[in-house]
Amino acid sequence: MSAPTVPASGTSSPDGAGHYGRYGGRFVPEALVAALDELDLAYRTALTDESFQAEFGAMLREYANVPSLLYRAERLSAEIGARILLKREDLNHTGAHKIRNVLGQALLTKRMGKPRVIAETGAGQHGVATATAAAYLDLECVVYMGEVDTQRQALNVARMRMLGATVVPVTSGSRTLKDAMNEAMRDWVANVDRTHYIIGSTAGPHPFPAMVRDFVRGIGVEARQQCLDLRGALPDAVAACVGGGSNALGIFHAFVGDDDVRLYGFEAGGDGVETGRHAASITGGSSGVLHGARTYVLQDSDGQTLESHSISAGLDYPGVGPEHAWLHDIGRARYAPVTDAEAMNAFQLLCRTEGIIPAIESSHALAGTIKIIPALTAELGREPTIVVNLSGRGDKDVHTAGEYFGILDGEQA
Amino acid sequence: MSGAGQSVAASGPGAAVDRSIAVAFEKTRAEGRALLIGCMPAGFPSVEGSIAAMTAMVSAGVDVIEVEIPYSDPVMDGPVIQRASDIALAGGVRTADALRIIEAVAATGAPVVTMTYWNPIERYGVDAFARDLAAAGGTGLITPDLIPEEAGEWLAASDAYGLDRTFLVAPSSTDERLAMTVGHCRGFVYATALMGVTGARESTSDAAPTLVSRVRAVTGLPVGVGLGVGNGAQAVEVGGYADGVIVGSALVRCLLDKPDEATGLTALRALSAELAEGVRTVAR
Ligand SMILES: Cc1ncc(COP(=O)(O)O)c(C=O)c1O
Numbered sequence: 272m273s274a275p276t277v278p279a280s281g282t283s284s285p286d287g288a289g290h291y292g293r294y295g296g297r298f299v300p301e302a303l304v305a306a307l308d309e310l311d312l313a314y315r316t317a318l319t320d321e322s323f324q325a326e327f328g329a330m331l332r333e334y335a336n337v338p339s340l341l342y343r344a345e346r347l348s349a350e351i352g353a354r355i356l357l358k359r360e361d362l363n364h365t366g367a368h369k370i371r372n373v374l375g376q377a378l379l380t381k382r383m384g385k386p387r388v389i390a391e392t393g394a395g396q397h398g399v400a401t402a403t404a405a406a407y408l409d410l411e412c413v414v415y416m417g418e419v420d421t422q423r424q425a426l427n428v429a430r431m432r433m434l435g436a437t438v439v440p441v442t443s444g445s446r447t448l449k450d451a452m453n454e455a456m457r458d459w460v461a462n463v464d465r466t467h468y469i470i471g472s473t474a475g476p477h478p479f480p481a482m483v484r485d486f487v488r489g490i491g492v493e494a495r496q497q498c499l500d501l502r503g504a505l506p507d508a509v510a511a512c513v514g515g516g517s518n519a520l521g522i523f524h525a526f527v528g529d530d531d532v533r534l535y536g537f538e539a540g541g542d543g544v545e546t547g548r549h550a551a552s553i554t555g556g557s558s559g560v561l562h563g564a565r566t567y568v569l570q571d572s573d574g575q576t577l578e579s580h581s582i583s584a585g586l587d588y589p590g591v592g593p594e595h596a597w598l599h600d601i602g603r604a605r606y607a608p609v610t611d612a613e614a615m616n617a618f619q620l621l622c623r624t625e626g627i628i629p630a631i632e633s634s635h636a637l638a639g640t641i642k643i644i645p646a647l648t649a650e651l652g653r654e655p656t657i658v659v660n661l662s663g664r665g666d667k668d669v670h671t672a673g674e675y676f677g678i679l680d681g682e683q684a
Numbered sequence: 685m686s687g688a689g690q691s692v693a694a695s696g697p698g699a700a701v702d703r704s705i706a707v708a709f710e711k712t713r714a715e716g717r718a719l720l721i722g723c724m725p726a727g728f729p730s731v732e733g734s735i736a737a738m739t740a741m742v743s744a745g746v747d748v749i750e751v752e753i754p755y756s757d758p759v760m761d762g763p764v765i766q767r768a769s770d771i772a773l774a775g776g777v778r779t780a781d782a783l784r785i786i787e788a789v790a791a792t793g794a795p796v797v798t799m800t801y802w803n804p805i806e807r808y809g810v811d812a813f814a815r816d817l818a819a820a821g822g823t824g825l826i827t828p829d830l831i832p833e834e835a836g837e838w839l840a841a842s843d844a845y846g847l848d849r850t851f852l853v854a855p856s857s858t859d860e861r862l863a864m865t866v867g868h869c870r871g872f873v874y875a876t877a878l879m880g881v882t883g884a885r886e887s888t889s890d891a892a893p894t895l896v897s898r899v900r901a902v903t904g905l906p907v908g909v910g911l912g913v914g915n916g917a918q919a920v921e922v923g924g925y926a927d928g929v930i931v932g933s934a935l936v937r938c939l940l941d942k943p944d945e946a947t948g949l950t951a952l953r954a955l956s957a958e959l960a961e962g963v964r965t966v967a968r
Contacts, residue, residue: 300829301853301861301865303856304831304854305858450757457759457760457881460760559806562757565806570807574807574808575804
């Protein structure tokens with residue numbers, strides 16, 4: 272097995288079997304291997320197929336509002352002492368970077384001639400995006416969602432149904448995102464000849480991590496050029512939150528070959544990694560196999576998956592994409608946890624300084640950025656320029672944040 | 685590491701022939717019948733309860749016991765085994781308990797094969813697990829989410845300790861993959877009768893006989909068929925073309941649906957006996 276290479280062009284790739292160093296690969300039932308091979312072939316063909324790329328590009332531009340803006344957040348910058356450029360993925364259709372991945376996979380589903388898509392969802396963002404793409408491209412859509420999450424995120428369940436999707440509450444295991452993913456896998460094994468499983472992040476068996484990254488890597492390609500256009504130079508650092516890892520890899524990937532650009536991934540630290548109640552798989556987990564890949568996992572000493580905890584439903588997952596595990600081990604990207612409280616402070620700060628209500632996920636990226644500014648400033652001897660991926664908007668989080676801050680009428684202390 | 689798997693021979697030098705489940709298959713073959721494998725999660729409904737259940741299955745005529753190590757994320761299992769695994773894990777069963785259960789069941793004289801998702805083994809340490817499994821008297825592993833390409837460490841450890849290794853083949857496996865996968869098996873091959881997860885079904889799969897003959901075309905190893913078998917009639921049918929009939933969910937359900945353990949064990953004995961009669965009724 273050869274180690275993946277990182278050419279200066281910024282394209283890191285796994286080996287042919289999807290390994291990033293010791294991570295990634297395929298830990299799946301044999302019944303799925305043929306489908307994964309079919310998908311791998313379809314995706315690799317699509318990468319170089321001009322008509323696919325043209326259609327994907329047109330969908331992103333004309334339907335999803337991509338490329339997203341790179342916005343100079345001047346009041347925020349003054350407040351925190353660094354030049355902050357926000358990559359405005361929150362302005363995309365359906366409110367997050369997720370639409371890029373979903374449109375890519377839905378188009379690929381069409382190319383493979385499959386009439387049905389399934390997806391797992393935690394908070395409902397990926398489920399809503401998948402239901403949206405399915406409506407747009409006329410595909411049958413079933414979304415698996417942990418029963419606990421269907422109750423916590425009732426509005427997103429309604430959204431998916433409005434869009435024509437069937438939402439299936441999952442009652443096994445901990446009844447959350449990881450169990451929804453298990454159930455989607457089971458559906459896929461049984462219906463693979465007419466179904467594509469749209470995984471919602473850079474996780475899962477090969478080729479999903481590489482494929483999803485390739486569908487979202489436009490975030491970084493755009494941001495890199497936009498930064499050059501705005502400032503005449505690359506940023507000193509790029510920051511993103513890390514759940515499964517798609518928005519982070521999406522913005523990192525184009526910068527991987529730029530040695531002077533530091534890459535920071537911020538994981539959900541929940542109540543604090545030391546409390547055990549967190550979702551920081553890299554900083555607080557260990558190497559294991561989960562959902563088809565070897566990666567960092569929250570697990571007990573018997574290899575049973577532990578429940579994760581985060582105020583952010585989109586980061587509340589006990590694993591992480593294998594490419595992040597590898598970028599961490601080789602030291603190309605740095606990962607650190609951000610607590611619920613730190614994230615919510617950053618959430619409020621962005622609301623008040625810029626008039627932007629961010630997703631709580633993205634607030635982790637902002638909070639982590641605030642924490643690294645002093646050291647980065649000292650290292651550079653000047654004010655740093657940092658591109659922060661504002662992966663989504665906070666509309667979905669209004670209730671959670673309202674409760675957190677005690678500002679919902681009738682719920683005030 | 686992964687990738688190394690392709691170059692490892694199918695039957696390593698350390699293969700202890702007397703330990704292999706192949707011996708049990710030879711015996712049932714000589715009797716002109718199929719072999720019955722009954723599956724039960726370790727620690728369900730409790731550690732002692734699972735030993736009692738598996739022992740009852742043996743005395744009712746099940747030839748081989750498949751001990752499933754419970755795992756938090758069992759993607760190849762349907763609702764019945766999921767629930768049983770959840771109960772076992774909630775009861776605090778550990779990998780070390782599973783080994784203890786394997787040892788107790790092997791002591792009855794019935795061959796024991798272990799079914800496990802990969803992460804608990806990776807966490808235990810692949811070599812250490814192979815060592816302890818061999819010491820407990822286990823014959824080998826069925827690995828539902830490990831394909832030979834990722835199995836380098838397990839191929840080496842199973843050779844070192846003379847353990848069987850059973851990878852799965854599926855109706856969707858290409859001829860090339862099927863031959864490669866079977867080439868890495870030792871003991872027996874597990875043919876998943878249908879595209880799906882564990883769970884008894886009303887009718888058996890028509891994809892299974894074709895899959896079994898495809899396996900037979902490339903190996904002399906015995907072939908077991910699992911997924912969906914739940915009663916004596918289905919055991920007769922599957923036993924008509926396969927060397928082994930593998931039953932899980934239907935047996936587990938005997939214990940899940942019953943108000944107390946004694947009633948559950950009675951139902952379990954009855955179904956075990958029905959299935960055992962089924963594999964003996966086979967006209968071949
Ligand atoms: C806005 C937003 N950001 C980030 C994430 C985390 O996912 P990932 O790490 O794949 O970007 C989610 C997931 O739902 C999300 O909705």
